[in-house]
Amino acid sequence: xxxxxxxxxxxxxxxxxxxxxxxxxxxxxxxxxxxxxxxxxxxxxxxxxxxxxxxxxxxxxxxxxxxxxxxxxxxxxxxxxxxxxxxxxxxxxxxxxxxxxxxxxxxxxxxxxxxxxxxxxxxxxxxxxxxxxxxxxxxxxxxxxxxxxxxxxxxxxxxxxxxxxxxxxxxxxxxxxxxxxxxxxxxxxxxxxxxxxxxxxxxxxxxxxxxxxxxxxxxxxxxxxxxxxxxxxxxxxxxxxxxxxxxxxxxxxxxxxxxxxxxxxxxxxxxxxxxxxxxxxxxxxxxxxxxxxxxxxxxxxxxxxxxxxxxxxxxxxxxxxxxxxxxxxxxxxxxxxxxxxxxxxxxxxxxxxxxxxxxxxxxxxxxxxxxxxxxxxxxxxxxxxxxxxxxxxxxxxxxxxxxxxxxxxxxxxxxxxxxxxxxxxxxxxxxxxxxxxxxxxxxxxxxxxxxxxxxxxxxxxx
Amino acid sequence: xxxxxxxxxxxxxxxxxxxxxxxxxxxxxxxxxxxxxxxxxxxxxxxxxxxxxxxxxxxxxxxxxxxxxxxxxxxxxxxxxxxxxxxxxxxxxxxxxxxxxxxxxxxxxxxxxxxxxxxxxxxxxxxxxxxxxxxxxxxxxxxxxxxxxxxxxxxxxxxxxxxxxxxxxxxxxxxxxxxxxxxxxxxxxxxxxxxxxxxxxxxxxxxxxxxxxxxxxxxxxxxxxxxxxxxxxxxxxxxxxxxxxxxxxxxxxxxxxxxxxxxxxxxxxxxxxxxxxxxxxxxxxxxxxxxxxxxxxxxxxxxxxxxxxxxxx
Numbered sequence: 001x002x003x004x005x006x007x008x009x010x011x012x013x014x015x016x017x018x019x020x021x022x023x024x025x026x027x028x029x030x031x032x033x034x035x036x037x038x039x040x041x042x043x044x045x046x047x048x049x050x051x052x053x054x055x056x057x058x059x060x061x062x063x064x065x066x067x068x069x070x071x072x073x074x075x076x077x078x079x080x081x082x083x084x085x086x087x088x089x090x091x092x093x094x095x096x097x098x099x100x101x102x103x104x105x106x107x108x109x110x111x112x113x114x115x116x117x118x119x120x121x122x123x124x125x126x127x128x129x130x131x132x133x134x135x136x137x138x139x140x141x142x143x144x145x146x147x148x149x150x151x152x153x154x155x156x157x158x159x160x161x162x163x164x165x166x167x168x169x170x171x172x173x174x175x176x177x178x179x180x181x182x183x184x185x186x187x188x189x190x191x192x193x194x195x196x197x198x199x200x201x202x203x204x205x206x207x208x209x210x211x212x213x214x215x216x217x218x219x220x221x222x223x224x225x226x227x228x229x230x231x232x233x234x235x236x237x238x239x240x241x242x243x244x245x246x247x248x249x250x251x252x253x254x255x256x257x258x259x260x261x262x263x264x265x266x267x268x269x270x271x272x273x274x275x276x277x278x279x280x281x282x283x284x285x286x287x288x289x290x291x292x293x294x295x296x297x298x299x300x301x302x303x304x305x306x307x308x309x310x311x312x313x314x315x316x317x318x319x320x321x322x323x324x325x326x327x328x329x330x331x332x333x334x335x336x337x338x339x340x341x342x343x344x345x346x347x348x349x350x351x352x353x354x355x356x357x358x359x360x361x362x363x364x365x366x367x368x369x370x371x372x373x374x375x376x377x378x379x380x381x382x383x384x385x386x387x388x389x390x391x392x393x394x395x396x397x398x399x400x401x402x403x404x405x406x407x408x409x410x411x412x413x414x415x416x417x418x419x420x421x422x423x424x425x426x427x428x429x430x431x432x433x434x435x436x437x438x439x440x441x442x443x444x445x446x447x448x449x450x451x452x453x454x455x456x457x458x459x460x461x462x
Numbered sequence: 463x464x465x466x467x468x469x470x471x472x473x474x475x476x477x478x479x480x481x482x483x484x485x486x487x488x489x490x491x492x493x494x495x496x497x498x499x500x501x502x503x504x505x506x507x508x509x510x511x512x513x514x515x516x517x518x519x520x521x522x523x524x525x526x527x528x529x530x531x532x533x534x535x536x537x538x539x540x541x542x543x544x545x546x547x548x549x550x551x552x553x554x555x556x557x558x559x560x561x562x563x564x565x566x567x568x569x570x571x572x573x574x575x576x577x578x579x580x581x582x583x584x585x586x587x588x589x590x591x592x593x594x595x596x597x598x599x600x601x602x603x604x605x606x607x608x609x610x611x612x613x614x615x616x617x618x619x620x621x622x623x624x625x626x627x628x629x630x631x632x633x634x635x636x637x638x639x640x641x642x643x644x645x646x647x648x649x650x651x652x653x654x655x656x657x658x659x660x661x662x663x664x665x666x667x668x669x670x671x672x673x674x675x676x677x678x679x680x681x682x683x684x685x686x687x688x689x690x691x692x693x694x695x696x697x698x699x700x701x702x703x704x705x706x707x708x709x710x711x712x713x714x715x716x717x718x719x720x721x722x723x724x725x726x727x728x729x730x731x732x733x734x735x736x737x738x739x740x741x742x743x744x745x746x747x748x749x750x751x752x753x754x755x756x757x758x759x760x761x762x763x764x765x766x767x768x769x770x771x772x773x774x775x
Contacts, residue, residue, distance in 0.1 A: 026558065026562060029554075029555070029558045030555070030558055030559055030562060032555075033523075033524055033527045033528070033551075033555055034520075034523065034524075034527075034593070034594065034597050034598065035597050037527050037530075037531070038597070038598065038599075039526065039527060039530060039598055039599070039603060040599060041601065047526075047530060047603055047604065047605060048530070048534070049527065049530045049531065049534070159577070159580075206756070206760045207756075207759075207760065209760070209763070210759060210760070210763060212576065213504075213508075213510055213580075214714075214759050214763055216510070216580075217510070217710065217714065217755065217759065218755070218756050218759050218760070220707070221707075221711075221752040221753070221755045221756045222752075222756065224707070224748070224752050225749050225752050225753065225756075228746070228748055228749045228752075229749065231745075232745040232746060232749075362703065363588065366584045366588065369581070369584070370581055370584065370585065373577050373578075373581045374581070377577070415595070415596055416592075416596060418588055418592040419588075419589055419592035419593055419595075419596055421585075421588060422585045422586065422587070422588030422589030422590075422592060423585065423589050424585070425581060425582065425584065425585025425588070425589075426566075426567050426582045426585040426586055426589065429571065429578050429581050429582045429585070430567070430570055430571065430582070433571055433574040433575065433578040434575070
């Protein structure tokens with residue numbers, strides 16, 4: 001017995017060393033040109049190159065040692081744990097949930113309601129600006145967009161890669177209508193939603209026959225067409241310059257947040273002049289919009305239309321055989337999802353005060369879709385967690401000033417934001433292909449609601 | 463004798479048109495090469511390899527770096543040799559990258575649900591373009607022109623690089639056609655494409671076949687990347703997306719899964735793009751491409767040469 005384990009051990013080590021060397025050689029081949037050699041323009045503006053063997057060595061060493069450790073130590077460890085668990089025969093299902101897990105949603109909601117005040121208490125008035133705006137509002141916008149897209153992808157199973165188009169429609173309708181007609185935010189918010197929903201129907205109509213990947217590509221094409229039109233239709237959209245000086249949202253028309261206005265919010269309440277109150281107000285607006293999205297999604301899932309969406313996602317042919325009108329089912333999914341995108345868009349325009357086609361590139365669609373899938377399609381909580389992790393995580397990188405002390409003053413963490421975002425997408429998918437929340441709560445059930453594994457549904461909730 | 467003015471205009475018109483045809487064919491060959499990578503991967507594992515456009519970009523950068531190294535060590539190196547080394551090393555490097563990406567990001571998710579590999583592919587695409595941005599800098603990288611010879615036939619101008627692009631594409635396509643249709647490897651690929659499980663039962667090493675497919679696709683994309691660099695004389699880290707989507711459009715237009723279709727689609731997209739820019743507006747040339755993609759998918763989702771997919775209940 002002892003002999004075989006020892007033999008096994010040394011076998012694992014030999015294998016680990018071999019795999020490590022192999023990974024090192026592969027990494028050397030991959031990074032030789034792109035990391036080992038740096039191209040740059042010299043003073044004569046000519047392209048020249050220099051070597052970076054040290055950095056290349058680091059890359060190769062990380063790959064080799066990483067592979068060696070994985071094969072030699074981590075994998076045997078995981079295997080033995082799995083084996084031990086299988087031997088005891090106890091499955092890892094516990095019905096008892098801790099206090100935190102049962103009341104997670106309530107705690108999260110209370111935390112979100114207090115969040116701006118907490119930030120102000122801890123970091124002071126100017127210090128909290130960053131936390132309310134960059135983290136709070138930014139993440140909530142993505143939560144809202146992802147929840148909106150979730151209706152299309154997670155519930156109806158229609159893969160949409162051009163969701164950002166509706167976001168753009170919402171933003172530009174607010175920017176243009178407020179600039180030309182002087183309408184207020186509260187009038188234009190629903191109008192932007194309606195316009196986006198209309199575009200959802202217009203773009204949804206021709207693609208009704210398509211399924212899966214083809215649908216994804218056509219929606220991608222539509223998203224790009226809308227962006228290119230925004231760039232090139234300079235008479236209306238002012239092209240790449242964008243539209244600036246967009247009116248701020250008002251406190252339901254009672255108080256304004258413009259510094260010069262007579263009914264300035266800060267003056268009326270005797271507050272010191274600071275933009276943080278406006279940001280706090282915006283935070284509560286987007287929070288309310290998010291809650292609205294979640295509420296509508298949860299209610300719709302219980303209605304015939306929501307069930308039709310989920311049925312459509314699982315099997316379109318069976319759906320049609322049972323007399324469900326797939327045309328209206330698909331169009332309502334597109335329109336509802338687009339409407340929330342439009343809301344988010346008009347909010348975005350009011351918050352930034354500036355819109356340009358730069359904000360509506362394909363990457364944004366990809367990020368939103370990634371959040372939906374990483375969160376575990378159809379699970380609202382999972383999507384919110386994914387948005388916090390992915391968007392908050394990349395925002396956090398901007399804050400990592402201490403890394404400058406580690407890597408030298410030239411190191412700018414922002415540069416690595418999207419690189420890490422892309423890698424994180426891959427890594428999360430590899431370890432949790434069903435997303436952060438892998439279990440599904442069924443809509444229809446007998447006597448008691450039991451969570452089922454995500455593997456039993458095609459995608460999204462069961 | 464002076465020709466009537468109408469004829470003269472028509473003559474110029476014709477020459478202008480032919481000129482645009484030549485430009486379109488050149489661009490189309492590049493798209494066609496990239497499209498083959500999309501169509502093969504889609505045919506064999508049913509996945510849109512979103513990172514393929516960035517593999518193409520990577521190929522361009524490999525060629526750029528090789529070019530810089532070779533020209534600084536051997537100043538008077540013959541252009542043919544330079545090109546050959548650029549293409550070969552680029553193919554090797556990019557093949558290695560795509561092999562690793564398939565191994566790390568796609569293979570573990572095979573058999574998982576439909577969206578998982580699509581998301582990792584999008585993640586890889588973002589990671590690759592940002593990797594190049596971080597390691598090589600965000601600025602456009604111009605190189606001096608490689609081949610400058612230009613031939614005039616009447617009023618039509620053909621540059622040597624255009625001829626080179628079309629010739630290299632044709633040679634590669636022939637080699638590729640030979641591999642897919644006449645070798646055991648190609649047979650394994652076709653078998654895997656038709657029915658992966660059955661092919662595995664009959665002794666085809668499916669994993670190996672898929673890996674080789676990725677390497678072949680990447681090698682063709684690398685050549686396309688090098689030729690794109692040669693044609694435009696500039697490389698940039700975000701060059702992957704738009705040509706990638708256009709090549710994908712080409713694959714869909716020709717009928718996804720069909721190799722001749724990918725080439726035909728590439729040529730058509732190249733022609734449409736250059737003719738649209740010439741006669742309508744340059745600003746909206748990408749809109750034209752995307753609109754064609756949408757129209758083809760809506761009215762003929764199988765493309766020009768694709769087989770109709772029968773949905774089994």
